[in-house]
Amino acid sequence: MSGEIVIAHLYPREMSIYGDLGNVIALRKRLEWRGYDVAVRPVEVGEPFDLDEADLVFGGGGQDSGQLVIGADLLARGEKLRELAASGTPMLVICGTYQLFGHGFTTIGGSEIPGISVLGARTVGSTVRMIGNVVVESPFGRLVGFENHSGQTTLDPGQEPLGTVTKGYGNTSTGHAEGARSLNVIGTYLHGPILPKNPHLTDHLILTALTRRFGVTELAPLDDDVEHRAAEVAAARPR
Amino acid sequence: MPLWFTLAVTKAAATLSRLLGRGGGHALPGVIAERLDPRLAGRLAASLPHGVIMVTGTNGKTTTTKLIASILEANGERVLTNSTGSNLKRGITSALISAASLRGRLEATVGLFEVDEASLRRVTGELKPDHIVVLNLFRDQLDRYGELDTTAALIGEGIAATTARLYLNADDPLVASLHRYASSPDLVHYFGVDELPPDAPDVPPTASDSDRCPVCRSRLEFSRTFYGHIGHYACPTCDVVRPTPDVAVTAVDSADATGSRFTVAVDGRPTEVVFPLAGTYNMYNALAAMSLAHGCGVAPAVAAETLAGTVAAFGRVEELTLDGRRLFLLLVKNPVGLTQVLETFVSREAAPHLLFAVSDLDADGRDVSWLWDVPMEALIPSDAVVLTTGIRGADMTLRLHYAGVASEEVEDVPSAVERLVREIPVGGTGYILPTYTAMLAIRKLLAQRTSMQEVWR
Numbered sequence A: 001m002s003g004e005i006v007i008a009h010l011y012p013r014e015m016s017i018y019g020d021l022g023n024v025i026a027l028r029k030r031l032e033w034r035g036y037d038v039a040v041r042p043v044e045v046g047e048p049f050d051l052d053e054a055d056l057v058f059g060g061g062g063q064d065s066g067q068l069v070i071g072a073d074l075l076a077r078g079e080k081l082r083e084l085a086a087s088g089t090p091m092l093v094i095c096g097t098y099q100l101f102g103h104g105f106t107t108i109g110g111s112e113i114p115g116i117s118v119l120g121a122r123t124v125g126s127t128v129r130m131i132g133n134v135v136v137e138s139p140f141g142r143l144v145g146f147e148n149h150s151g152q153t154t155l156d157p158g159q160e161p162l163g164t165v166t167k168g169y170g171n172t173s174t175g176h177a178e179g180a181r182s183l184n185v186i187g188t189y190l191h192g193p194i195l196p197k198n199p200h201l202t203d204h205l206i207l208t209a210l211t212r213r214f215g216v217t218e219l220a221p222l223d224d225d226v227e228h229r230a231a232e233v234a235a236a237r238p239r
Numbered sequence B: 001m002p003l004w005f006t007l008a009v010t011k012a013a014a015t016l017s018r019l020l021g022r023g024g025g026h027a028l029p030g031v032i033a034e035r036l037d038p039r040l041a042g043r044l045a046a047s048l049p050h051g052v053i054m055v056t057g058t059n060g061k062t063t064t065t066k067l068i069a070s071i072l073e074a075n076g077e078r079v080l081t082n083s084t085g086s087n088l089k090r091g092i093t094s095a096l097i098s099a100a101s102l103r104g105r106l107e108a109t110v111g112l113f114e115v116d117e118a119s120l121r122r123v124t125g126e127l128k129p130d131h132i133v134v135l136n137l138f139r140d141q142l143d144r145y146g147e148l149d150t151t152a153a154l155i156g157e158g159i160a161a162t163t164a165r166l167y168l169n170a171d172d173p174l175v176a177s178l179h180r181y182a183s184s185p186d187l188v189h190y191f192g193v194d195e196l197p198p199d200a201p202d203v204p205p206t207a208s209d210s211d212r213c214p215v216c217r218s219r220l221e222f223s224r225t226f227y228g229h230i231g232h233y234a235c236p237t238c239d240v241v242r243p244t245p246d247v248a249v250t251a252v253d254s255a256d257a258t259g260s261r262f263t264v265a266v267d268g269r270p271t272e273v274v275f276p277l278a279g280t281y282n283m284y285n286a287l288a289a290m291s292l293a294h295g296c297g298v299a300p301a302v303a304a305e306t307l308a309g310t311v312a313a314f315g316r317v318e319e320l321t322l323d324g325r326r327l328f329l330l331l332v333k334n335p336v337g338l339t340q341v342l343e344t345f346v347s348r349e350a351a352p353h354l355l356f357a358v359s360d361l362d363a364d365g366r367d368v369s370w371l372w373d374v375p376m377e378a379l380i381p382s383d384a385v386v387l388t389t390g391i392r393g394a395d396m397t398l399r400l401h402y403a404g405v406a407s408e409e410v411e412d413v414p415s416a417v418e419r420l421v422r423e424i425p426v427g428g429t430g431y432i433l434p435t436y437t438a439m440l441a442i443r444k445l446l447a448q449r450t451s452m453q454e455v456w457r
């Protein structure tokens, strides 16, 4: 098996904190270990990029100031991203980028950063900082990670969450929903980073991309002992 | 409440806490003092004839504080300082209480405190520091502070409450921007590095911390980067530009794992420095100390002579011999720090022996995500012999696995240290890289195995 998969990495300079870069490393390595070539294309503010080339789209977390910097540029790419999402392109967006993939984010300072409404979610900054280890039950299986946000995200009626927290906060400091999922787009607050310790989720994204690009229907299994061990340890840590 | 009464109560509490074996009673007197007399620290510090110096920033506080203390002592001062890990307000208060007589008299001539970034604003109003050194601002334990810009603003508030002289890292844009909080522009001093040798290894930048203009948010243009976001920058949009440092490294003659030799120009006059702590980050610590020394009227030659006799601060870079092997103990706590340590000690070694001890208690930072922000792929040779341990040793093994470096997790810390020593050939060298609480555990362990008093002071 061979061929190249293109990962579009949205705003790596502004939106890469708390180890979110590890998600790109995980996607790349798990594709390479199965014999595929991987090209990671950074999409930076103001730089032209044809998103039609992307087999997979990733965006990480950032500071509020980073979100302000990318806001307008992301809006300009919004129509294209909505179109790709509707056609089933796999996407993973974390924390700050998750917020802007919703309808928008009102910062604690009152700034309004409009989002691109790929996901039916709206976020409002709060004074509660939601920090700690998280465990989520999801249709992909158990997910473990670490959250660190003060945005409270409310889902539209009918918008599926990614899953339900069994430890930690998730979208809000009061409810149990974590993240959002529409078609193959996944938004979540989980750092950790999420993909290295949750290889089943990584492989879901990879297989979706390979199916769409090459018609591949099955992935060669990998030895995931190290991944599972790290996930076990993380899941057992206090909130 | 009379001063002697508060002092008697808090001193008794310290003694009791020590007798009960509660970690030497570092913070307890401070906690009690805050209840009995919240202004106690300020009252005590006011009697120090040469005032108060504070050192803050993400990386290098402990090392730089130690360097400054040595320099000032060489210049005849009696220095009162807070001990490692007590850099919050109560720790500083405790240090003052324990040094004071019951009448509130201090033997010391000057107070020198390392201060946690977020705590600075809680101590400057009361202690009225005369000098504040700001080293750098990197992402570190963000679970406490939220965001880097927030941390900078907190330091700014702390500065604004004083009329202190400032010693700012010219090469860190966010730190240099703190000049605007100074009570007068005449009080601002900068230190920086003009030149590094061109053969410095090419390390991909860690996830960028602060490459945006602190004023207008445009992306800064860097003509040089030395590590992280430390370098020479200018804003393409507004007038923000790297300030010209008045204490600057103008040339580096040599730099390796044993330390570096470099020239520091103080107001244009060169001084040669031989500094036994390796790494560009430590060169900045030395530079900060020389900058402060200059501001306190210490001759650069005295400062340089003291730097040459440096022994590393607790756990930061310690070296010892065990069963015929040479071991380095190198504290790691955030991506930029770990990147620097790996670059300095590990990246150029053939088949190095390493032990990573990663824990996630409060003092380590509870989030270990940052391990993925370190370019391990570029920094750890793939033939390295690597062991991992600590509460989150599995996370390190996972990170290394995705960097193409095989490692083995050893569950308990003592066995991991034993294994490392046995893996290293006699006469060889190994590196132990622990997070904070793992460092404390390993240090305690090694103390039982070696006559470390001679090595560690």
Ligand SMILES: [Zn+2]
Pocket (backbone or CB within 6 Å): B213, B214, B215, B216, B217, B218, B235, B236, B237, B238, B239, B240
């Ligand atoms: Zn600017």
